[in-house]
Amino acid sequence: MSMFLGIDLGTGSCKAAVLDGEGRVCGAGQGTYPAGEGPRRWNEQPPEALLEGIVQASRQALMAARVSARQIEAVSVGGAMHSLLVLDGSERPLTGVITWADGRGAHQAGQYRNTPQGLALYQRTGCPVHGMYPLYKILWLRDEQPGVFAQAARYVTAKEYLLHALTGEWMVDYSIAAGHGSMNTHTLRWDAEALALAGLREEQFSPLAPPQYLLKLKDTPLVAQAGLLPGTPLVLGCSDAVNSSLGAGAVLPNRATLMVGTSGALRVVARQPILHPQGKNWCYAIDSTHWLVGGAINNGGVALDWLRGVFSRAGGAEMTFDAVAALAGEVPPGAGGVLCLPFFAGERSPNWNLNARGVFFGLTLEHGPAHLARALLEGVAFRFRSLAEMLAEVGCEPAEIRASGGFIHSPLWLEIMASVLNRQLFLPEWGETSSWGAAAWAMIGMGAVADLEAAGQLVKVNGRATPDPEQVPVYDHLYALYTRLYENLLPSFEAVARFQHSTGR
Incomplete structure (x- = not known):
């Protein structure tokens, strides 16, 4: 039977899952790495530590599933959004992996927040004006570390860095690029005005591609260390946010995912870009017919x-x-x-x-x-x-909410959440939804399931939380x-x- 490996490169750990052709989890693994650190408001991770995390997670998942690398039909990788790694002309890191939690771009974002230029930027990119987005961290580098800015030949995310180590290629999927602040959510191209804002050139960024795009694992040290075979297809896949929704089975327009992990998010998958007139929600492209619409909190x-x-x-x-x-x-x-x-x-x-x-x-x-x-x-x-009120303002009030993340292991917190929202919360069978979603993209890319919606239908619900009247x-x-x-x-x-x-x- 064909097996599919999904890898979720998160902010705090790397998780992996092996699925069979029916979407059943056959094995899982986890690799850890240091949390972000640095001076006040900085949050950086050593890039080499992330690579060590995938080695641990992949090997554990393969061992738990009792499968060999030859049985893996395809691999797909998901990654945390809004990360930034600056590389020089020799592709050597000039910074650590700057995570979403890094606050250095706050002042730069504040210069555009609540301005006509900032709102226009939001309407094109789907990214509210906020220092979390890499665009504003690059502006900070330009202002505060001009030496690094001058040497920067390439700006990538943690996922792109991992993909390059696995395939030798520089490529970025729409959903990861959508979380940068510089991709046009309507045209699915790098936005010329956003790049010009920071004095950037399009060639400093990876080519954009849909999640079904196929690469191949190369004969690299990381591939060998992760227990994988060169030549295995790698499906480009999506961000952890998209994968979390897919792993919760919430990819139909009437379903939402409520996720509480380190941070938290409430999101729906829409069939067209949906933007708030005041720039409250984000809208990230998945492919040419799906967008992830929602909001996130820092404090989960x-x-x-x-x-x-x-x-x-x-x-x-x-x-x-x-x-x-x-x-x-x-x-x-x-x-x-x-x-x-x-x-x-x-x-x-x-x-x-x-x-x-x-x-x-x-x-x-x-x-x-x-x-x-x-x-x-x-x-x-x-x-x-x-x-939830914000999503209702843009016409995205779901009929059903799927819950995911670590909070689902607390019956009390689930009851509180259901009662505050006055909504039932449905619990997917497999709690690690992001790694499941990553493996599902491997299935989609190889034609084992027809599309995003068909993959979502494989997710089974095995519990619910009900509001206390x-x-x-x-x-x-x-x-x-x-x-x-x-x-x-x-x-x-x-x-x-x-x-x-x-x-x-």
């Missing part, structure tokens, strides 16, 4: 991890995520009136405010750690209600307070951000 699991770390340090012993969730379950819905605005890493959709900051509001002497834990879980859920009115009331609190704090967010920047925090 990373916010819970922050609170877990605070509790661990205060208690002198390491707390697990399950322990924090259990603590949250000790108090009733509404957390005793404590509200959390979980903007610990700034904000993306729908307001794209990097200066937003984390807040716990409503504390009294009667509140304790359990209230903070529950308020944080509820605050993240409120963020998704904001995203007693909790829904509680959360309706608190969400209104949460929204008003955010609006009232906007001037204070700006003031405290200026103070923090001035003091190097």
